[in-house]
Amino acid sequence: MASIKLRASAKDGVTTIKALISHTMETGTRKDKKTGKKIPAHFIQEVVCTHNGSTVMTANWSPAISKNPYLSFKFKGGASGDKIALSWVDNKGEKDSHEIAIK
Amino acid sequence: MTSMKRRIFLKGSLATGALGATIGTGLLTPRAALAAWSKEAFESKDINSALSNLLGSSDLAASDKIKIKAPDIAENGAVVPISVSTTIAGAESISILVEKNQLPLAANFVLGANTLGDVSTRIKMGKTSSVVAVVKAGGKLHSTGKEVKVTIGGCGG
Numbered sequence: 564m565a566s567i568k569l570r571a572s573a574k575d576g577v578t579t580i581k582a583l584i585s586h587t588m589e590t591g592t593r594k595d596k597k598t599g600k601k602i603p604a605h606f607i608q609e610v611v612c613t614h615n616g617s618t619v620m621t622a623n624w625s626p627a628i629s630k631n632p633y634l635s636f637k638f639k640g641g642a643s644g645d646k647i648a649l650s651w652v653d654n655k656g657e658k659d660s661h662e663i664a665i666k
Numbered sequence: 667m668t669s670m671k672r673r674i675f676l677k678g679s680l681a682t683g684a685l686g687a688t689i690g691t692g693l694l695t696p697r698a699a700l701a702a703w704s705k706e707a708f709e710s711k712d713i714n715s716a717l718s719n720l721l722g723s724s725d726l727a728a729s730d731k732i733k734i735k736a737p738d739i740a741e742n743g744a745v746v747p748i749s750v751s752t753t754i755a756g757a758e759s760i761s762i763l764v765e766k767n768q769l770p771l772a773a774n775f776v777l778g779a780n781t782l783g784d785v786s787t788r789i790k791m792g793k794t795s796s797v798v799a800v801v802k803a804g805g806k807l808h809s810t811g812k813e814v815k816v817t818i819g820g821c822g823g
Contacts, residue, residue: 577782590790592768608703619778620785625708627764627772629745629788639780 567661571647578641578665580612580620582634582649590626605655607632612649614641641665708771713763713798716771720761721802729754729808734799735786736814743791743816750799752783752808759802760785765811766795792819 568583584607591604610622610632619638641647643665650660707720714724735749750760760783761774772789783801791797791814798811 614778617778619781621776622785622787623703623708623774623776625769625772627767627769627790629790633747633786633788635786636775636777637782637784638778639782 566659567649567651569647569649569661569663571641571663571665573641573643573645573665577637577639578614578645578647579637580635580647580649582610582612584610584632584634584651584659586630586632586651586653588626588628588630588632605653607651607653610634610649610651612636612647614638614647615645704774707774709769710771711769713765713770716763716769717761717800717807720771720774721759721800721807723807726800726807726809729801729810732799732801732808732810734797734810734812736797736812738813739815739817740791741817743793743819745788746791746814746816747786747788748797749784749786750801751785752799752801754783754801754803754808757783757801757803761800761802762787762789763798763800764789764791764795765798767792791816 566585570581572579586607587605589602589605593602595602604626606626607624611618612620620636622634645665646662647665648660648662650658652658704720707716710716710719717724731754732752740746748762750762757777759774759776762772763770764772773787775785794815796811796813798809800807800809
């Protein structure tokens with residue numbers, strides 16, 4: 564919950580999803596300026612978004628997705644009140660999910 | 667004099683201590699076993715092998731039905747907004763690759779049956795490079811590219 568900001572709006576039969584996730588998205592190639600050591604990679608690998616339980620989007624990500632990732636997409640269908648759920652899993656096995664209703 | 671030596675000694679031992687700790691954690695980074703996430707594709711060092719590992723082919727057909735919306739010049743390579751939209755019927759997935767990044771494959775979006783071919787995200791770019799969008803539809807790969815100039819790289823190092 565805490566890491567995901569999710570918006571879903573339906574208009575003319577098309578639902579637009581906008582998501583903002585707070586995550587460091589560490590590449591694993593960056594160095595700590597103080598110690599000169601590489602910072603281990605830590606990034607979201609998979610994002611799944613469902614509409615009333617059926618998957619509308621599966622995003623597979625590399626560390627090349629910017630810090631605090633933004634994702635937006637559209638799908639046909641969806642009405643006010645429908646459930647939209649989004650979840651992510653990162654390379655360390657950490658995860659989070661959030662569910663909202665379409666406005 | 668003795669106090670000076672002691673200080674140097676302390677500094678030295680602290681530094682080696684930190685070194686040992688980071689090496690340990692670096693080697694033991696847990697790799698989550700995800701079925702869908704293709705390790706081979708995401709760790710491929712060039713576009714062709716990334717595509718072969720991800721989509722089973724690197725045979726690209728240039729298409730004017732794919733549009734990439736990205737800045738011509740990105741001042742900050744750490745945050746480059748990219749939108750890919752396509753009018754190709756039956757698009758199954760959209761992949762975004764950055765030719766000159768160390769690991770070119772940035773993202774792969776698998777679309778649901780009713781999902782439109784229209785995704786936006788923000789990516790990191792190490793340097794000026796061509797951004798390639800690949801759309802998989804009906805077992806074929808369609809692609810288009812766009813050059814993005816990067817003023818300050820965003821991959822660290």
